[in-house]
Amino acid sequence: MTITNMTIGELTYWNDWWKTEEFPQDDANIRDWSLSAFKWKPRLSKTIEDKEVIYVLRGPRRVGKTTLLKLRIKRLLEEGIPSENIFYFPCDAIETPKQLMTIIDNYLTQKRRQGEWAYLFIDEVSMLIEWQKAIKLLIDAGRFRDCTVILTGSHSIDLRKGSESLSGRRGKIEKLKYGTPDKILLPAKFSEYIETLDPKLANELRKLWLLSLKNRRAMLLQLANGIIPHELERLALFTKELELLLDQYMLTGGIAQATHQYVSKRKIAEGTYATFVNLMVRDICRWKHHENYARQILRRIFEALSSLISWNDLRKGTDIRDSKTAESYVNVLKDSFVVAYYYMLNVEKTSPDYISNKKIYFQDPFIFHACRGWVYGKKAFDLSLNFMSSPENKSKLAECLVGNHLSRFMFNLYPSSLFDPSNYVFYWKSKKREVDFTIRLNNKFLPIEVKYSDNIQKDDARGIYDFMKTDRSHEFGIITSRNRLEVGKRYVVVPLSILLLLA
Template sequence: MLKQEAQLYQRWVYLNKLIAFQDTEPVKIITGIRRCGKSSLLKLMIKHLLEQGITHEQIIFVNFESMQFSNMSVRELYEYVKARLPQDKKAYLFFDEIQRIEQWQDAINSFRVDFACDIYVTGSNAYLLSGEYATYLAGRSVEIKMLPLSFAEFIEFQGYSIKEKKDITGVIRKKIYDNEGDLADAQELLALYMRFGGMPGLADINLNIDNALVLLDGVYSTVVVRDILERELRKEQRQITDSTLLRRLIMFLADNIGNSTSVTSISNMLVNQKLLENNTKKNKPAVQTLQTYISALLEAYVFYEIKRFDIKGKDYLRTLSKYYIVDIGLRNYLLGFRDVDTGHIIENIVYFELLRKGYDVAIGKIDNKEIDFIAVNAERKIYIQVTESMNDPATREREFAPLRKVKDNYEKIIIANEVLNTATQDGIRIVKLIDFLLAE
């Protein structure tokens, strides 16, 4: 018996991006960590095409996770697609996890050149967009970077709805309602999001620790094995073969999200714990080994690195980056579901929400102060501080101080989970975390 298709939940932010590039020449490349919803996005796009009158015979879908295609060569892929192309109609080609086919870019480039087709591919590793790919398809592709669920998506996946309502002061705010139309507890839902994260598979299970552990263990195991360890073997680069050391590094980075760190400091810690050998005589110091591991984690979209920017010097600094984990549920799975370090958890969530909203993000440095984020897009530049609470006077002053040092006229805000007074002060606006996460 064939597997029944699971329910498709809408991901409008990403689907609308695909639709915007429908029937254009660029190859649509969807990237992101495994299990974040890339396969479902392809199916949503296919559903959209069928609703627009495209026929089933015009659509060719190949999932390279299936045993049917697992050992296919690039030549066999080309012949497989060629034999199924519709006559006198445009074809729509969908390739899921295409990086599992060696020299895949040869086939994609040939499809683009030889046939009237619209091409969509997904991949779970950043090297998909490097090397020979850049040579073959430079300027002829568009990348759509997919992340796990935002808080707003998490709410909708759990069966709630978001509606705009005026409060007693006449200000329009977004409120959350359950499927019976009753007002939901937004803070309670946010607490669930901060605990379990935003992997789409959570929508299909009851939200408890046991179920979440099973789901998140599957995500972790798949990423580590298929996108890091096996990936290195396929490329004949055996630098990453110690899964225990890799897990120790992952746990260190997960435990230190939002902390300024360097590869050297991480290396020293692991060397002290005898998890790395500092063999400088062979010109292979622990720092180089560790950089290989970290690069693999970044390529697999498990962690994201953020650089520091000197606001006065107007240049990026080479030291002390920060790392954020792609899904806070994965962090809790690795470290245990402990209710500590809420400030850094909120910071992690805000960072990825800024990415979802289309900002380029850096850490700000001004004199001896640090600003959590500088967020820039084509239209806006925002200086942002993030904190758990703004109710303590000492905390308020600590968060205001770095922003006061910035003398330009760009927007400055403080995002806080708990805040009694949201009045603007010294041109600095205070925003509740929930309002920020639910904003368009």
């Protein structure tokens, strides 16, 4: 439904509660959520406060941003907020920022109860080129006084640049308990996956205080000193259950629809993968990049997964002529939340070595499998089962998970609208050896080597030993395993599932 000029009556199409005083029972998003085997309630929703603030919520396609908004609207109505003070609008119904400004102004003038608090939910605002112009004009006119506004979108760079242009105009952000008004909704973390699917294990996590960022950080520091926290010893009793859930997570990722389908039918529909890929390709083309080049770059990323690669090497075997173009395609994929990349740590400067080779990883297992099916022109679910049958392949996907979860952990430690994981999560390499990841904790770096096997040998720690010679390392490093939890010689072996719960 595309409209160029609309009345309040026409806006009721998206705001049925103005007529009924309750959230519509036939809403597709909430109906699907209610019937789902994966009723995920993102922790992020608790960090959005009812303040006079303009929030910007970013996240990949199909992650559940619209469902999050509608669950919030439903809760507000159930709490007795007057229906006229709640406004929802999807920006795929219009074409210009001017239309958006007119629609919001009409709502605030004609429908909102004057003098009362209002909640505005503007969905997929990044569909509109230069959307921030409309928002800025409304802010400068004082139209968002006594309003909580949430803007959502699926492209990181567009929303980030747009929100940066609103700097100083985001409302009373100094009153926020949870810091930044810029939020990122990523697919469910492994801990959220467990919380949603396994109440018994979720209760165990709560009892062990593993949902507390402060406590998880303290446990990582204990591991960095060669001490296994008693909470992890308790959690190790559940490694078989955790391993089963992790194997499933490696297929479905944290995408609600895919998880529901797999839990219900032990299969993910090809249409679910296709929908994600089609939306991803649409975003790529919107940013004036070519579908065919994107497919070729993704193929090269799959071929180089978990290896070091330069932009120039990445373009080899493709029709792309120069390294700058290859880099731009990776950045479009990064800004669409498909991949992330990491630099080598410059130990002396304790910062990224930008001229070093990169490591490129996928942000989520479902996204990984969806892109792989598209790139190789095969059924994604069948391809995913085949991929997961190889221990070597599982180890590569495990690296993707660790990189993603470490990035999210560091963001939670240092929340900022300017956060870039490549400034907080690194790999390290000597002349002969390499460490998969390292993060800074208490002015020292914690080296982490990713394995998905219980056959951990002393040779697996050689990269960690080399890193310790830099004098920038904690006393102990971490090597992940399938199920082993033990202290080795200057390293601690931790099950991959448990490390993901700590991050």
